Amino acid sequence: MEILRYVAFSTDPEGGNPAGVVLDADGADDAAMLAAAAEVGYSETAFVTRACDGSLAVRYFSPLAEVPFCGHATVATAVAHAERHGPGRLLLRTAAGLVPVTTERAADGTLVATLVSVAPRTAPIGEAELAELLAILGWSTADLDPGLPPRAAFGGAWHPILATTSPDRLAALDYDMPALAALMARAGWTTVDLVRRESPTVFHARNPFPPGGVVEDPATGAAAAALGGYLRELGLVTPPATLTIHQGVDMGRPSVITVSVPEGTDTGIAVTGTAVPIRPATSPGAAPAVRRSPRP
Numbered sequence: 001m002e003i004l005r006y007v008a009f010s011t012d013p014e015g016g017n018p019a020g021v022v023l024d025a026d027g028a029d030d031a032a033m034l035a036a037a038a039e040v041g042y043s044e045t046a047f048v049t050r051a052c053d054g055s056l057a058v059r060y061f062s063p064l065a066e067v068p069f070c071g072h073a074t075v076a077t078a079v080a081h082a083e084r085h086g087p088g089r090l091l092l093r094t095a096a097g098l099v100p101v102t103t104e105r106a107a108d109g110t111l112v113a114t115l116v117s118v119a120p121r122t123a124p125i126g127e128a129e130l131a132e133l134l135a136i137l138g139w140s141t142a143d144l145d146p147g148l149p150p151r152a153a154f155g156g157a158w159h160p161i162l163a164t165t166s167p168d169r170l171a172a173l174d175y176d177m178p179a180l181a182a183l184m185a186r187a188g189w190t191t192v193d194l195v196r197r198e199s200p201t202v203f204h205a206r207n208p209f210p211p212g213g214v215v216e217d218p219a220t221g222a223a224a225a226a227l228g229g230y231l232r233e234l235g236l237v238t239p240p241a242t243l244t245i246h247q248g249v250d251m252g253r254p255s256v257i258t259v260s261v262p263e264g265t266d267t268g269i270a271v272t273g274t275a276v277p278i279r280p281a282t283s284p285g286a287a288p289a290v291r292r293s294p295r296p
Contacts, residue, residue, distance in 0.1 A: 006076035009219035009255035009273040016255045017219035019076040020045030037061035043214045046073040057093040062212030069096040069156030071221015078113035079275035096156035116268040117155040120229020136180045143169045155225030157190035170196045181210035193223040205247045218248030219255030221271045228259040228269035239263045
């Protein structure tokens, strides 16, 4: 397989979230995809196959397992496809559902991709699960932002959302990786979306991802879509609204995710970002090696 390497949600190959992209994975079975994703070592690698109706099917693998949907690898895939075939609209068939993606070239020549998630929704987090999650993260209920209540949110994958008002609390990420992985496996969560609201439309986020063998993701498009749906469903934003999410700053891989929240109750959330190839001089394993260490 030809494995392309891109950074999503940044124009700097040293920022953003690295993703592997295989534009032609026809004939590859599950074992081959998982082995390729493990060798690449990024939080996700996207594998594209052509469906009989001409649409594109995409599957996403972390180094440890398949995940139903991945936003940053979708952006990377769309940009990689546009570089070879030209910008335009793609319809991606994912395990989470149909995801349309549009690419266009910005004035500076950068390719920008916008995906529209499946219909988002939220669910309560049980008291016992919440207490366990807070304990593993070293958070207390006093750290939580009362204006952004804890919920599990879905935008293609499930993410518990915990919000704090404290920049120091968000910056001090330190947790028991095996314990969090076990809790997330039981709950069916993909990443944990830890956020701080700077203003009504500007957020800062960190996303632990132990189910994928990754301490932290520097940009998580699926969680960004879930956050947009959460804010709309709980009446915490007035749609149509455009949100800016800063992620990866504490890791030294700054990322910027733009989220468009449309009106309606079941319309998908748009997630927009850039993607650029990783320079050949950049070691493919350099970024993940930091993120996959046992402790942050």
